[in-house]
């Protein structure tokens with residue numbers, strides 16, 4: 001399994017926290033008919049994206065990108081000690097998998113210059129903070145944490161109505177520690193890192209693109225898609241997309257943008273190796289894994 005690869009002058013590492021069964025395919029994708037699943041079951045199982053009970057298998061991971069200037073962590077995964085009663089595999093877990101994977105890739109928490117979140121869902125912010133003497137403190141002591149302004153405002157409003165635990169324990173403590181930068185979509189880091197607005201899954205969701213100048217050597221897709229089935233059928237939106245119709249439109253235009261280019265598309269949740277190049281297939285696309 002490839003945990004490290006290069007693209008242009010970038011070195012990219014995958015930091016895997018879990019790769020496991022998630023939700024039944026029909027439950028997660030309400031538009032998936034029994035006939036469509038039957039047609040696609042064989043290749044989905046072969047890709048290890050589906051198990052024998054038609055449950056989707058997802059990878060939960062961060063990426064670390066080394067540019068010539070910075071070390072940037074994208075999406076901080078699930079985290080430890082976080083109360084997540086709705087998800088037994090995540091609830092107050094205390095395993096060392098993530099920190100061990102970070103060390104195995106050759107990094108310590110002090111090496112990260114920037115943490116960037118594609119959006120502020122529970123499995124993308126978890127390691128933003130860790131528990132220290134009963135308080136949530138930033139895990140990466142030297143990092144600036146980059147959150148999209150629109151995404152931050154949306155979750156602030158939700159959290160004001162009823163507490164959103166991942167926002168309260170994994171985002172707000174970073175803001176309170178004055179480590180956060182709330183940025184608009186024209187934000188860039190040097191000549192290498194830019195944001196691509198990809199709304200739908202959440203209102204302020206962004207993909208993050210890397211490459212010198214206008215080149216796009218790699219793009220980090222976050223949750224604009226969760227399973228390879230959605231590359232072939234971009235109209236399939238998971239039930240937890242905030243705006244499913246917009247997410248479907250965003251998904252197709254994203255896939256069209258990168259189709260038949262050399263850009264490596266690094267997905268958050270596709271099964272290992274999770275990253276590949278987008279190619280056309282029928283009326284949809286495939287991600288040809290690297």
Ligand SMILES: [Zn+2]
Pocket residue numbers: 121123124223268269
């Ligand atoms: Zn996710």
